[in-house]
Amino acid sequence: TQLLEQSPQFLSIQEGENLTVYCNSSSVFSSLQWYRQEPGEGPVLLVTVVTGGEVKKLKRLTFQFGDARKDSSLHITAAQPGDTGLYLCAGENFDTGNQFYFGTGTSLTVIP
Amino acid sequence: ETGVTQSPTHLIKTRGQQVTLRCSSQSGHNTVSWYQQALGQGPQFIFQYYREEENGRGNFPPRFSGLQFPNYSSELNVNALELDDSALYLCASSLAGGPRDYGYTFGSGTRLTVV
Numbered sequence: 001t002q003l004l005e006q007s008p009q010f011l012s013i014q015e016g017e018n019l020t021v022y023c024n025s026s027s028v029f030s031s032l033q034w035y036r037q038e039p040g041e042g043p044v045l046l047v048t049v050v051t052g053g054e055v056k057k058l059k060r061l062t063f064q065f066g067d068a069r070k071d072s073s074l075h076i077t078a079a080q081p082g083d084t085g086l087y088l089c090a091g092e093n094f095d096t097g098n099q100f101y102f103g104t105g106t107s108l109t110v111i112p
Numbered sequence: 113e114t115g116v117t118q119s120p121t122h123l124i125k126t127r128g129q130q131v132t133l134r135c136s137s138q139s140g141h142n143t144v145s146w147y148q149q150a151l152g153q154g155p156q157f158i159f160q161y162y163r164e165e166e167n168g169r170g171n172f173p174p175r176f177s178g179l180q181f182p183n184y185s186s187e188l189n190v191n192a193l194e195l196d197d198s199a200l201y202l203c204a205s206s207l208a209g210g211p212r213d214y215g216y217t218f219g220s221g222t223r224l225t226v227v
């Protein structure tokens with residue numbers, strides 16, 4: 001069972017455009033992570049957010065954790081072909097602790 | 113650091129058979145988690161091992177079982193394979209208490225096809 005729903009499921013944009021990916025849940029998370037996965041590889045951690053309302057920036061990527069810690073967003077500015085991949089959010093549930101449950105994923109394709 | 117290595121990379125089995133997948137954790141990591149990932153979907157949590165004991169399990173039937181060894185390497189065993197078990201199986205290692213601070217280190221996965 002997926003606790004986290006991501007939208008959109010698929011996204012195809014031109015190089016240079018901006019985009020936002022959303023991660024939503026009815027559950028409250030003690031922390032949330034974003035990963036990027038390329039074909040044939042395992043996911044690679046991009047960022048961890050812990051505090052409600054927290055905003056983190058990683059070059060052209062901006063991550064935000066919702067005030068209620070139930071949702072998150074990833075915004076990419078001036079997308080590049082190298083950003084192509086499957087973006088995954090993963091939430092750490094208060095009840096389970098130390099175990100992260102992944103979202104449904106957003107497949108991003110940036111066209112040169 | 114040697115990262116997380118999984119073997120085999122690809123595997124084809126027949127429905128009803130049993131399979132064992134192997135994972136060698138990143139050096140210094142004492143916790144290992146296994147995930148099942150269908151094509152184009154997010155990974156589904158199977159279970160986690162810490163100090164050779166299962167300390168968390170997702171919504172998977174008992175025919176999915178695991179082991180962690182003293183050197184922190186791990187196995188995932190699946191009995192009575194079904195067609196729906198076809199997926200990419202990912203192993204992820206972390207320090208205990210570390211996933212929040214350092215995230216998981218994933219292997220490249222084992223692609224299992226059940227025919």
